[in-house]
Amino acid sequence: MTPKEVLAFAKENNVKMVDVRFMDFPGTWQHCSYPLSELDESTFENGFGFDGSSIRGWQGIESSDMLVIPDAKTAKIDPFFKHTTLVLIGNIADPITKEPYSRDPRHIAAKAEAYLKSTGIGDVCFMGPEPEFFVFDDIRYESTQQSSFYRIDSKSATWNTGRDEGPNLGYKPRSKEGYFPLPPLDKLQDLRSEMLLTLQNVGIEMECHHHEVATGGQCEIDMRFKPLLEMGDQLAWFKYVLKNVAYRNGHTVTFMPKPLFGDNGSGMHIHTSIWKEGKPLFAGNRYAGLSQEGLWAIGGIMKHARALCAITNPTTNSYKRLVPGFEAPINIAYSGRNRSAAIRIPIGNDSPKAKRVEFRTPDPSCNGYMAFSALLMAMIDGIQNKMDPGDPMDKNIYDLPPEELANIPNAPGDLEDALNALKADHAFLLKGDVFTEDVISKWIAYKMEKEVTEVRRRPHPHEFHLYYDI
Secondary structure, eight states: OOHHHHHHHHHHTTOOEEEEEEEOSSSOEEEEEEEGGGOOTTHHHHOEEEEGGGSTTSOOGGGOEEEEEEOGGGOEEOSSOSSOEEEEEEEEEOTTTOOBOTTOHHHHHHHHHHHHHHHTSOSEEEEEEEEEEEEESEEEEEEOSSOEEEEEEOTTOGGGTTSOOSSOOOOOOOTTOOSSOOTTTOTTHHHHHHHHHHHHHTTOOEEEEEEOSSTTTEEEEEEOOEEHHHHHHHHHHHHHHHHHHHHHTTOEEEOOSOOSTTSOOOOEEEEEEEEETTEETTBSSSGGGBOHHHHHHHHHHHHHHHHHHHHHSOSTTHHHHSSTTSSOOOEEEEEESOTTEEEEEOOSOOOGGGOOEEEOSOOTTSOHHHHHHHHHHHHHHHHHTTOOOOSOOOSOGGGSOHHHHTTSOBOOSSHHHHHHHHHHSOHHHHGGGSSOHHHHHHHHHHHIIIIIHHHHHSOOHHHHHHHTTO
8 A cells, every 4th residue: 555545544444543563673563553643644754753772672772762664555454452543564764864774673674675686586585484372371470589480271281181170071182192183172273263364354364273283272373475574574463463362362372482391392484485587496306396596595594504593593492492302393404395304395286386495493482574584595695605405304313323313413502502603604694784783793692681691590490309409
């Protein structure tokens, strides 16, 4: 839509309020609401002012004034607010120069798309993330000077088979056995359908939903692939809709990668492909139906995988998922069909249009704009430098003997390891000014100060189990 069309759309839908949203540095949607009278065509050039020093990882207080400029193409009606509200996603700019803000994740995604076109390699990069999540019925946690705990509960969790529920009717998925069961074992069918239909109602193309492997309400809902920036917007909508549908039904959704001990964590496999002039660049007659460019793109992902993890798996909790034995793809290898490899070439549709690469290591705690952009930059680097990914790994990596497994590189062991990898390997992200040295250094500093160090400083509850009587 154009600004004029947005105003007409608002009038047609009897809009009362306008909600302008943007993504902060770590990856959470922020918003501010205005009466419709505050929106006119000039707003799409002049924007709204706000305090950038109060947004995580952004400005200092001495230069805190910033603008959020609504993007008319993103207009949607919010499905939850009592008063009819028009939602516009905004871009962040300097209030004096009107220059885009380098730490705005959406601006990074826009620059990534522009850089792809400038290289001549392709003109569009499609992203198809598969975010997994948990639906819980109760969550309590606390972290203070003298106390630390969390407690999760779910009516569909295997640990509640013996609970007095007046009556307990059973049908609770066992650990690692939650994949694809019918109701009554799957108690979240109707909730997921409501989530999917709500997403459809705000204009997002959907594909399917199902229960996932873990007990306690692990689920997956899949969106249809879209161009990179558009999918960044959609992923923000996706998380927002799922949390609010769950909340109004008395449940809570988390995209935390590893909330449960001893069962599978939540990943976000990303299917990706590059197209040029309406033709899929990755389709060819090489391994698994890939083109040479597709193999080089895999080579780029493999070369930069450890650095990518600092952006695609950006929390300390991410690395509780990336351990052997829970289907988490920690081994930096590629294969057709083999789900124990970090990179898979999906098989099943012979159409060249369906040919794509699936990066299986990421998780849904990431900032989608930044994760998709970093992945694209790794693939571009691989194609530009003709990076050979080596031979595919068509065996179950978890069954390999130790001497053979030792030759396969692994994902980082923790967030600090990933941040160190990013510090040493980020030149590929700086091409085209997509990421900047300021963005990379601020990302590393923020994650170290606010997350790595804060977790490291605190006693862990399990340490009392191990050491209290030492």
